[in-house]
Amino acid sequence: MNFTEGEERRDLRAAVAALGRRYGHEYFTAKARAGEKTDELWADAGRLGYLGVAVPEEYGGGGGGIGDLAAVCEELAAAGCPLLLTVVSPAICATVIARFGTGEQKRRWLPGFAAGTTKMGFAITEPDAGSNAHRLTTTVRRDGDEWVLDGGKYYISGVDEVEAVLVVARHVAPGAPRGAGPGDRLRPSLMIVPTDAPGFTHRHIPMELVSPEKQFTCFFDDVRLPLDALVGAEDAGPAQLFAGLNPERIMAASFATGMARRALDLAGEYARTRTVWDTPIGAHQGVAHPLAQCAIQVELARLMTQKAAALYDAGEDRAAGEAANMAKYAAGEAVAGAVDQAIQVHGGNGLSSEYGLGAMLAASRLSRIAPVSREMILNFVAQHTLRLPRSY
Incomplete structure (x- = not known):
């Protein structure tokens, strides 16, 4: 190794x-x-x-x-x-x-x-489905030489700056009722949908995040697409879907550990140079130990992320899925703790625009929620790693 x-x-x-x-x-x-x-x-x-x-x-x-x-x-x-x-x-x-x-x-x-x-966006999340992909209600059906997409997606990043969106929709057979019910077996189809396609509209979701990438609600009203808009099989199942979701978790973990490293760099610099009673505050264990604990958690999260990436690149999809979820969980916890502690070290300066930590607060907290919440990862690990009974 x-x-x-x-x-x-x-x-x-x-x-x-x-x-x-x-x-x-x-x-x-x-x-x-x-x-x-x-x-x-x-x-x-x-x-x-x-x-x-x-x-x-x-x-x-x-x-x-x-x-x-x-x-x-x-x-x-x-x-x-x-x-x-x-x-x-x-x-x-x-x-x-x-x-x-x-x-x-x-x-x-x-x-x-x-x-x-x-640039291409990715759309899976729906208002009423949450983390339960089996309750997706956005549907795609074939109509002659076209696909017809209906439904909506929620919290989709960067729709205003991408050329197309890769949309996850429930495949329904010809003649099935429009908006086939969430109780049906999940048959996900991945469709490339140009953002200028007739019937595709989007609405900005105002956020407290300080980010150039915006969030949107997307609406698909009889969006007609050519047959070559379909990526892969029309009902390939979750395995094809997770070929994209596992890299997403790995990348989200790296996004989080990068932010965490920046927060610790800022905190370390401040603790080395901020002097109270003739002593740098970093010399005090009350400041040093919490930062050291954060540094350990960040490095552990980075190591797990690198393991997940290595497994994915080696084609070990099943093991990569488990590791990617663990990495995402560890990184979310690590960045939330690192940013919070960095702000505490800075005192009032931690929320000033000069140091930039306040802007990281919402983004770091989001790492515990998206693209998959810490609770759903714990459910996954309990069920698949520990083989405990499913809790939901």
Whole structure:
């Protein structure tokens, strides 16, 4: 077993970290507060090949794995530029298309993912389904030479800046009632839906998050799509779906550990330089020990995330799913604790705009909720790892 990253991965981290520092937290926050996008950073990351590290080489990518893309996500977050759409567009959408797309779909979409010139959203969440994917009511049915999509999605990231959205819909047989009931067996279909498709509308959800990526409610009213909008089999089952959701969990964990590293860097610098009664406050165990505990939890979460990525890249889907959930849980807890403790170390300065920790508070707390809540992960581990009776 090898617990160290290879030279190429370390070089990638260093290069991405340098790019992140060149833009920095001030750039990111200013853009977010002004309601603007971080297009310059995204374009540079794409031009330098960082967004396409996991896209196959034949389509212009780096030919690496989800572990490489997770390293990109983590280093940008650690530099104060956490780009939420890296979790969605190159991780979920590009991965699903690379694994299950037709030759034409791969040629159409993957070069854009590799270059960072294409952004695609991902839509699974619904208001009444929550974490229960078996209760999805958005449906897709075939009508001659077209698919017809009906329903709605909730809390979908970046719809205002993507070219298309990969929508998870319940496949219904021809002639079945519109909006087939949630009691039916889940037969998920993955559909590429252009954001300018007739019948597709979206509405912004105001959030307290300081982020350039916005959240939206999406509505699909008789959206007609060509047959080649379908990615993979029309009712391939949850296995095809989780080919995208496991990378999402790995990326979300890296997003969280990157934020946690930044919070601890800020707290450490402040504790070394803030002097009270002629002594740096970091010399006191009441300050030092809580930060040390946070640092341990962050490193444990990073290690679990790297294990999950290695399992996924090795094709061990079942083991990767378990590890990805554990990594996501550990990272969510670690970042929430690290940001909270960093604010405490700063005292009143912890909520001042100068230090930027207050803006991280909501984002760090969100890591315990999305893209899958800590409670659902605990349910998963209890049922699948410990083989306990299902609790819901």
